[in-house]
Every structure is written in C-alpha cells, then in structure tokens.
Amino acid sequence: MFDWYRKGSPRERKTFWACYSGWALDSYDMQMFSFLLPTIIALWGLTKAEAGMVGTAALLSAAIGGWAAGILSDRHGRVRILIFSILWFTFFGVVAGFAQNFEQLLIARTLQGFGFGGEWAVGAALMAEVINPSNRGRAMGFVQSGFALGWAGAVIIITVILSQFPAELAWRVAFWFGVIPALMVLFIRRHVKDSDAFVQAVASKAPKASFSTVFKPQYRRLTMLSSILVVGLQAGSYVILVWIPSLLKDRGVESGSLIATILVMALGCFAGFASTAYLADKLGRRPTLIVLSLMSWIVTVTYMMIPLNPLVTHVMGFLVGFAAIGMYAALGPFLSELFPTHVRTTCMGFSYNVGKSVGATAITGVGVLSVHVGLAQAIGLFCLCAYAISVVALLLLPETKGISIEVLDAQDPAADAAAPTNSTTPKTA
Numbered sequence: 001m002f003d004w005y006r007k008g009s010p011r012e013r014k015t016f017w018a019c020y021s022g023w024a025l026d027s028y029d030m031q032m033f034s035f036l037l038p039t040i041i042a043l044w045g046l047t048k049a050e051a052g053m054v055g056t057a058a059l060l061s062a063a064i065g066g067w068a069a070g071i072l073s074d075r076h077g078r079v080r081i082l083i084f085s086i087l088w089f090t091f092f093g094v095v096a097g098f099a100q101n102f103e104q105l106l107i108a109r110t111l112q113g114f115g116f117g118g119e120w121a122v123g124a125a126l127m128a129e130v131i132n133p134s135n136r137g138r139a140m141g142f143v144q145s146g147f148a149l150g151w152a153g154a155v156i157i158i159t160v161i162l163s164q165f166p167a168e169l170a171w172r173v174a175f176w177f178g179v180i181p182a183l184m185v186l187f188i189r190r191h192v193k194d195s196d197a198f199v200q201a202v203a204s205k206a207p208k209a210s211f212s213t214v215f216k217p218q219y220r221r222l223t224m225l226s227s228i229l230v231v232g233l234q235a236g237s238y239v240i241l242v243w244i245p246s247l248l249k250d251r252g253v254e255s256g257s258l259i260a261t262i263l264v265m266a267l268g269c270f271a272g273f274a275s276t277a278y279l280a281d282k283l284g285r286r287p288t289l290i291v292l293s294l295m296s297w298i299v300t301v302t303y304m305m306i307p308l309n310p311l312v313t314h315v316m317g318f319l320v321g322f323a324a325i326g327m328y329a330a331l332g333p334f335l336s337e338l339f340p341t342h343v344r345t346t347c348m349g350f351s352y353n354v355g356k357s358v359g360a361t362a363i364t365g366v367g368v369l370s371v372h373v374g375l376a377q378a379i380g381l382f383c384l385c386a387y388a389i390s391v392v393a394l395l396l397l398p399e400t401k402g403i404s405i406e407v408l409d410a411q412d413p414a415a416d417a418a419a420p421t422n423s424t425t426p427k428t429a
Helices: 010-044 048-076 078-096 102-130 133-144 146-164 167-177 180-191 196-203 217-250 255-282 285-305 310-325 328-336 341-373 375-396 405-410 413-418
Strands: none
Touching: 010 048, 010 078, 010 102, 010 133, 010 146, 010 167, 010 180, 010 217, 048 078, 048 102, 048 217, 048 341, 078 102, 078 167, 078 180, 102 133, 102 196, 102 328, 102 341, 133 146, 133 255, 133 328, 146 167, 146 255, 146 310, 196 341, 196 405, 217 255, 217 285, 217 310, 217 328, 217 341, 217 375, 255 285, 255 310, 255 328, 285 310, 285 328, 285 375, 328 341, 341 375, 341 405
16 A cells, blocks of 8 residues: 555655655644633533634635635746745634734635645645656545644644643734744745646647636636535535534543544544545545545435434544545546646636635534524534535546556647647547
8 A cells, every 4th residue: 555655756855755644734623613612602602603604714715815826836836836825814713813803804814815725735746746646546545635634733732732831822922833834834845846748738838727717618627627626525524624623622522532433533534535545446436535525425424313312423433534524535537637738727717726725614504504493403414415516516527546647738729829830649549
C-alpha cells in the first residue's frame, strides 16, 4: 500500500508532505470551530440558526475565493497561490479571535473563507500533476488523510485550551493558536516547485483561464456535474462535522466520552482514506465513490436514529468517519483527472468550492429544521438527501482511472486550437 511512497522521487515525497500539511491545517480549523461552537453559543446567547450562520460563513465565501485562487493558480503557479491562500486564512483566523460580538465574528469568518477556498483545489492539482499516474489515487488519498490528523489534533488541542483557560478567553486562544501551523509556508516555499505539466502549459499558447472558463462548452457539463457531486458529499460531511458534537452533548454524552468518540471517528476517517485510496486505484474512482456514498447514506442515518450507548457510539462513529469522510480520498484524483492542466485549478476550484458552499447551507438548514423536528432527525434527513444527490451526479460522470495528464492535455480542443499547425503532439496514448 505504501510502495508508491517508497518508490517515489524526492520531488513527489516533498510535494506530498506540503499538500498533506495544508489539508491537515484546513481540517484543524474546521473541527476547531465545531468544538468551540457550544462555548460561543453559551457566552453570547446565540440561537442554533445564528450558530449555523457563523459555521456556514467561511464555506460560502470559499466559493469565490476558491474560484479566484484556481484562476490565479492556472495563470501564476500552484505553489505561489497556495502560499498566499494559507497566509490569508491564517491572518483572518487570528482576527476572528479578537471578535467582540456575533457580527464581527461573522465578518472575520467570511473573510477567512476566501483563503480556505484556494487551498484544496490548488494543492490537489499540484499533487495530481507531480505524482506518477499509476499511483495517483493512493498518493492523493493519503494526502486527504491529513484531514484525520487535523481533526484529531483539533480535539486534543482544543480540549487542553478549554481546560486551561476560562471560557471567555479559551475560544480566542484557540483561534490565535492557528497561526503556528502557518510556519508550513516556509517549507512550501523552500522545498516545493510547480509541476512540469504546469510549466509546459504556461509555455504553450493555450487560452489563459478566466472567470468564464468554467462556462465554455468543452468544460461546462463536467464542471456543473462535478459541482453537484461536491454539493452532495459536502452537505453530508459538513453537517456531521459541525453538528455531531452538539448532538452528542444534547443526548447526554459526557465531555470525556465525547472526546473519545470524536477521536474514534477520526481513526475511522484515517482508515477510510487509506482504504479508499487503494480502492480508487484498484476499482476506479466512480465505483468507489458510489459505493461509499450509499454506505454513508445508510450508516449516518442509522447513527442519528438508534439509541446510543458507549459501544454503539464508538462503532457507529468509526463507520461514519470511514465512509462519509474517508470517501474524499477518491474525490481529489477524480476531479483532477477531468480537466486539462491549463484550466485544472480553475474548474476544480469552481466545482469544489461552489459545491462546498452550496452544500454548507445544510449546516444552517439543520439548525433551523432542528427547532421543529429535533437535531438528530434534521441531521438524518439532510444526509439522506445529500448522498442521493451525489450518487445521481456520479452516474452521469465518466470514469477517469489511469488517465495520463499529458494525453488529457493533448485531447483538449482549446489546446489543439492554440497549437502550431506543424505540431506532432499525439491525440492519444
């Protein structure tokens, strides 16, 4: 399972760790906020709908930020924009720690979202372009496993902070602590370079990416279907990540048991990433995602509805992490293999972040619906609809397993139109 890493070049390994760290940082902030949410609700007397708005704010602004970062990445380089994105969301994370009321926190989280939007698509494209195609699913799947590290790290760090500081200060310290991982930027700047595929794309005469690129006929269908796929996956996973701590607390799970439950879920998440990474290369991207979407549908709804005891809580939590979060190991390679290099992060950034932002409205939706039907029922209903959406989109998208980026670039009509008339670039492998 780890042969791809041992046999990889130094460049592949350095790129892996840079992208892995960025994804862990993204995960850390997301889970950190979900753990702080009950404290902020209690201190400021927020309603669940208001809490849902704060949770959604960064994800909505990520649509614009991710789209813009994707365009800039296709024009100016993956590494440069990745560095800028990390610095941006780290800065506004610190600003969020100084918020004095609901409105200020909402604004800070919204601004922070612009930086979050760029990190995933740019990092995924960089990894996809550097790694050997036969190992792309496993390598990018293990990049996604950084999510489990960030998730578990957030649980441990926030628990320590909340135990060492009074509540009114602890949540601020938690936001300020996020500046430390930004030191990763120094590693990226020193050790990681843009891919050869990107350098060649810049040297070619292919049209430069712009805001209209995703609506061009040759990309529009794939971009829209990819966005719908991400809407379903993100609606399900973000509802789980943001609301499960509050749900377990409402159902009487004690603080120590809650921490253990989330850590078990993070362990399931890591196991899911590892398994999905292998299956994506073995069975294909699309079959793997369809199976795990159906599994997530069943497991999540079951988890929300059945009576909980410590054993059931841990077993179901592991399975939720395995399926609902672990499936993202196949999403990165799948989306990166749908689009040619000169528009890859533009189309991926749009699809992933628009999908994520639309899906994130489910966080607020659960908060509103829970007033009428209860939190568990609201989570179950939203997840049921979310995974149905993802399966429909997957049935309409093509399989991409084993595709060569060079062949994908050569087959792009825009690249053909821009190529010199005497070009001998092959159309197929």
